[in-house]
Amino acid sequence: MQGFLLLNKPSGITSFGAVSRIKKLCHEKRVGHTGTLDPMACGVLPIFIGRATALSSYLSDADKTYIATVKLGVVTDTLDITGNILKTENVSVTNDDILSVLEKFKGKILQTPPMFSAIKKDGVRMYELARKGETADIPEREVTVHSIRLTKPLTDNEFQIETTVSKGTYIRSLCSDIGKMLGCGATLTSLCRTFASGFSIDACVNLDCLNEENIEKYITSEENAVSHFDEIYVTENQAVRFTNGGQLSFERLNKSDFLDNQIIRVKHKDTFLGLGFADNEKKEIAIKCVINKI
Numbered sequence: 001m002q003g004f005l006l007l008n009k010p011s012g013i014t015s016f017g018a019v020s021r022i023k024k025l026c027h028e029k030r031v032g033h034t035g036t037l038d039p040m041a042c043g044v045l046p047i048f049i050g051r052a053t054a055l056s057s058y059l060s061d062a063d064k065t066y067i068a069t070v071k072l073g074v075v076t077d078t079l080d081i082t083g084n085i086l087k088t089e090n091v092s093v094t095n096d097d098i099l100s101v102l103e104k105f106k107g108k109i110l111q112t113p114p115m116f117s118a119i120k121k122d123g124v125r126m127y128e129l130a131r132k133g134e135t136a137d138i139p140e141r142e143v144t145v146h147s148i149r150l151t152k153p154l155t156d157n158e159f160q161i162e163t164t165v166s167k168g169t170y171i172r173s174l175c176s177d178i179g180k181m182l183g184c185g186a187t188l189t190s191l192c193r194t195f196a197s198g199f200s201i202d203a204c205v206n207l208d209c210l211n212e213e214n215i216e217k218y219i220t221s222e223e224n225a226v227s228h229f230d231e232i233y234v235t236e237n238q239a240v241r242f243t244n245g246g247q248l249s250f251e252r253l254n255k256s257d258f259l260d261n262q263i264i265r266v267k268h269k270d271t272f273l274g275l276g277f278a279d280n281e282k283k284e285i286a287i288k289c290v291i292n293k294i
Helices: 015-026 050-058 095-103 126-131 171-182 224-226 234-245
Strands: 001-010 031-033 041-049 066-074 074-076 085-088 108-111 139-157 160-164 187-194 230-233 263-268 272-277 284-290
Touching: 001 015, 001 050, 001 224, 015 031, 015 041, 031 050, 041 050, 041 224, 050 224, 050 230, 050 272, 066 139, 066 171, 085 108, 085 171, 095 139, 095 160, 108 171, 160 171, 160 187, 171 187, 234 263, 234 272, 234 284, 263 284
Parallel strands: 041 187, 074 187, 230 263
Antiparallel strands: 001 041, 031 041, 066 160, 066 187, 074 085, 108 139, 139 160, 263 272, 272 284
């Protein structure tokens, strides 16, 4: 079995756990995902199956959209409700206060990723240090909050936001920083990724809806995952050459206006053969990966 599956990962399991379920359902060892979600989070998780796993690093790193529930007055070591409570504070905040603070987070901001994260320092992941009770200096990074809005007003010290952010933004850190600016601290209590890599949660299938009998109908062409790249069509002889490891001359393609190192979808008729890249010095399309043969 081979292709691309858009999964709505449920909360309560890791992204790796979701992949393990898919492996069993489609009887395929080669299954991978992109864009890891924390166990407590649900939402868009792109899955690659079979030879399509070679495409996982080429999925669009486009902006992501999340819906997050924020609890005021509670600070945890993980910056979400699954962690140990470090302190509690009295809350005297209004919806107008929240709206005013949210405005300050729009645009480019500096953010410190949480200690409980997969970021590496000296070859060690931060969460491994955090679990041992150790700390490390994590440098701030610039991220972009394209939009952030209040979607559910404050009730029992909780409110909900929807935000669209750039790659590398930690929503847990964002919620924590909002709490700091409100003067009472905050932690994330629920998170759903509703848009990622160009795909909406509306296009995703729930994991619990899948079984061995129906999973194949939800697996689409792996080409859908890389449709953001330009395409070229090749002849049968060129297709054979490409899939056997040969480069394609610009001259024989009758096309030369490529950007250097531009990634290209290579197709023969309706068959997606794989990805190549333009080598302008050699004037040829070289191979990135071969997915299908004719």
